[in-house]
Amino acid sequence: MASQAVAFLQQAGYFQSLADPLWDTSGILAEGSILGRLLHSLIGYSDSPTGAQLIAYLLTIAVIVSLMKLVGGRRSTPTGSLAKT
Numbered sequence: 001m002a003s004q005a006v007a008f009l010q011q012a013g014y015f016q017s018l019a020d021p022l023w024d025t026s027g028i029l030a031e032g033s034i035l036g037r038l039l040h041s042l043i044g045y046s047d048s049p050t051g052a053q054l055i056a057y058l059l060t061i062a063v064i065v066s067l068m069k070l071v072g073g074r075r076s077t078p079t080g081s082l083a084k085t
Contacts, residue, residue: 002056003044010052018051 010019026047030036039045046053 001044002060003046003049003053006052006056007046007050010050015050015052018055021048021050022054024048 006015009015024047029039029045029047031040031045031047036045036047044057049057
């Protein structure tokens with residue numbers, strides 16, 4: 001969704017310095033194909049992403065991984081009735 005939000009902002013005239021497509025994989029996997037639409041819905045796939053979209057995508061992944069490590073490090077062992085066997 002972050003990548004799509006950046007695409008909408010670019011269409012509105014923001015982030016124009018990073019608006020050029022970095023690559024075009026529409027010949028391999030077009031965004032309009034069934035698999036392309038599925039990947040677009042699930043992970044935000046774009047067949048020709050811009051620099052700003054790539055940055056947004058990578059930042060989103062970095063935040064998710066960081067939060068998973070932060071929350072995962074705070075887990076403690078359960079001390080309920082299942083722990084006493």
